[in-house]
Every structure is written in C-alpha cells, then in structure tokens.
Amino acid sequence: MTHKTPTNWTDRDDAMVEQAIRRGASRRELLKMLMGSGVALGAGSSLLLRAGQAVAQTPKTGGDLRAAGWSASTADTLDPAKASLSTDYTRCCAFYNRLTFLDEAGEVQMELADTVESSDAKTWQITLKPDVTFHDGKTLTSADVVYSLRRHLDESVGSQVNSIAKQMTEITAVDDRTVKIVLTEANADLPTILSLHHFMIVADGTTDFSTANGTGAFVCETFEPGVRSLGVRNENYFKAEGPYVDTFEYFAITDNNARVNAVLSGDIHLAAAINPRSMRMLEGQPGVVTSVTNSGNYTNLNIRLDMDPGQKAGFIEGMKYLMNREAVQQSILRGLAEIGNDQPVSSSNRYHNPNLPAKEFDPERARALFEQAGVLGQSVPIVTSSAANSAIDMAVVVQQAGQQIGMPFEVQRVPADGYWSNYWLKSPIHFGNINPRPTPDILFSLLYQSDAPWNESRYQSEKFDRMLVEARGSLDEEKRTQIYWEMQEMVANDAGTIIPAFLSGVDAHADSLKGLRPNPLGGQMGYAFAEYVWLES
Known part of the structure; x- marks a missing residue:
C-alpha cells in the first residue's frame, strides 16, 4: 500500500502533534515530524506554539453545560442499538461507554476494554478494565458485553448495525473479565467497529430504555423523547479525569437561525451543525467561536432503483450530470465542503480512491439521458426537508438546473419532525444525511450491501457483496485498497445515491467552552464532547 504525502496540515495532524507533546517529545523531534510531513520550518514553529497552548489548557470543574443539536423526534432513544x-x-x-473509541487522530484507543487482541483477525479476545461500575452500582463484567453485542444479532431488537454485527458468529464469556469473539471471516477492523456509537455497553438483561443505566460520564436524570435530556456528573466514573461539568442538558433547536441566536444570546453554550449560510451571523460576534470538522459527513440525493422514475434506464445518470456540485460547494455550503463523487468514502480516509472523478455539470447531457428514459418534460417530485443539512437548498439547485432543459422538478418540502421515519428510505426521490463512519467496510455494510438496513437507493449487486467480504478478511493492505477502490467506482456509477459534497461540520460555541476538538466520528467531538469539555467563568 502506498501512502500519500499530505499537502495541507489538518486538524487531525494538530491532534497528533498535541499527543506527541503529551508523550514528552522534544521540540527537535516535533519539528522533524512536521518537516517529514511537508510542513515548512516557519509554519511548523507556529503549529508547535498552537499545539503547546492547547496542551497547556487546564480543565476546570463545575458549571452547567447546555447544548442544542438540530434534530429530534418522539422516536429519540436511549437504546444504543437503535x-x-x-x-x-x-x-x-x-x-x-464503548469497548474502544477513536481519538482525535483517528487511532483506536481502549475505553471499557483493557486489551483487544487477535493473532489471525478472526478470533478475538477482549479483556475488560477492572472495577468499572454501572450507574446503579453493578460491576461491569463480561456478561454485560456478551449481552450488549448479542442484542445486535436479535432481529426483534431492530439494531441499526445488525448487518455489521452478523459477522460475529460466537460471542462468549471466558471469565468475568474476558470475552471471546469469533468472526465468520477475518476482519482487522473489529477494534474500530467496536468504537461505533451503536456498540455502547448496557447492563446484562436491560430491556427498559426509558432511562439509561450505563457506565458513562453522566447519570441520566431526565429523558423526554423529542424534548430534552439532563445528566449529572457520575461521581464514580472509572476514568482518571472528567467529566468536568456538573450537569449536561441537551435538546434540539431544529430551526438553524434560532439555534444560532441561542448561542449568540448565551442561552446555550454550543449550537451544533450550523448552516454555512449562517456564518455571517457569527462573524465578529464577541464571545462566540466556531469549531470546524472535516470527517466525511454528507447530505445525499437518493433515487430508488426499484421505483419510478429510478427504474428507467438513463434517469439516474442524468440526475448525476444535472447536479451542479460547484454551486452546492460554493453557493450553498460557502466553501465549507469538498466536492463529492457519488460514493461515501471521503478523501480523509486512507482507502479513498483519488482517481475517481466527480460527474461534471452537463445539463445537455442530462437532457439527452432524460429523453432516453422517456421522462423529459414530466413533473418529477423531490422530497426534501430541513432535517437533512442543506437539503432544501440542494433540491432548489436541481430544480433550477432542470428548468433550463425543460425538466420540471416539484420540490416537496416536508416537516423535519417525522422525516426520517416517514420519508427517508421510502420516497422515490429524497434526501439523506449520513454521519461519518471510520472505515469503508462500515459505510458499505450499512448503506450499499444488498441487505443493508440503510440501503437508500436499494442498490443490489452480488459482486459487490462478495467483494465486501473479501476486503474485510484481507490482511494484504495493497489488495484491500484495490478492492475498496473498485467498490467505490461501482457505487459511484451504479447506485442511485448522488453525493455532491462532503460537508465540513461547523459547531458554534461560547468562547468560555474549552476543550472541544475535531474527531473523525463527526461534529461535537464525535458527539462525545460533554465528557471532555469544561467551562471557564
């Protein structure tokens, strides 16, 4: 496998420098590392200064953290599997907590697990940390891990990662602190898979998720689906540091401008996922800063292959040529995005195929394809909602391009509340919004495998399914990379998902909120920020 030399220093690299400083690396060692990554000496010195300042920040204890996300519904759940x-x-x-987690640099670290080991990537042994307790006082044992993981295999549970978990054919307790997992085929990604949010560990036998009995940094005091939740600091938390705040209140403000105004007014400390169009509202405002994360999040236009008009030959290809990606990137996302090429593996991933070009904006070619499909001039509905980031604006871009070639699109705006249960995956043409995932195997298993739970366009390919299993089990990195490159090409050309851009996540927060860092699992520090941030008075 070949490695690309980076041409731009990123937040991921900042995190790597910080970790090196924390390990005690000398200035000379750090500068050598930077220069080896293509960073000039002068720029490297400023980077070291910035990283040193970040390391020097001392967390403070106390305060009540209030934050707002952008989506909520009565289907909100405390069941990690769902x-x-x-x-x-x-x-x-x-x-x-999870058995493992991904740090700022995208490296697997241990959380509830003390070790995750395998000699063949097929049979794994997990040793748990000692003296970890649940909020009800129960001690964590291997029985809790076995129960939590087996739940994903129970079809009646409705786990969102059932297709990923199916590779675990044996999950058994060796002793109170040791779990054995046997996979159908070798998969070197298992430690990364276990860091996904769905693989949180619950207490053995838990069936009631009206509250949360976990091992986490906060004890659940209030949970009202679609309204709010309130957690208080876990005084018996097993980690040496954190959490720092006394309470954590979380709710949703679905209207973007209202969310921005809430952080500007000081009603909340953090407003998640700010629309790039709102950046001007934040510019020059005292007491508020932004945190930008580039981790592979995207909003996509989905066209089902098993329904009209997606069934008609040429229609989906025409839609891909009608998508004005530069307009999406520059006008809608204000440059806070990277052009996408209709497959879900972003350039931040080491398995990204750099040789796969994005479809160019070509209305006349799209017109010919629509004519071939027999739909030119027919009104075609596109379902969109503010529930998916920038989806309404993207729908309008497609609509305007269609008007130029005599292809009318009816943009149907539906409420955010209920969008994911009533329209996503169901409407013939609709938008989705996919949070970052750390490996191609996870992305393809969730979204493109024939029986994937979130197969947004109903893409079906026996060859693709076979390649997914082959890549998963290969310990040959060069071979694995080539397989993933070909799979990306298959998705880009044959699936009905149009991914015009990878979005840079922007969270706006009070400058009194400290410790927030980018994470490869998404904004809000991979959604785990509450445990790691602190408030300065």
Missing part, C-alpha cells in the same frame, strides 16, 4: 440520529449518539456518548 440510535440513528446525532441527537441519540450525543446522549448515548454521555450515558454509556
């Missing part, structure tokens, strides 16, 4: 929205992920991160 979590599907960022709102769910944020609460689960506060109340539960």
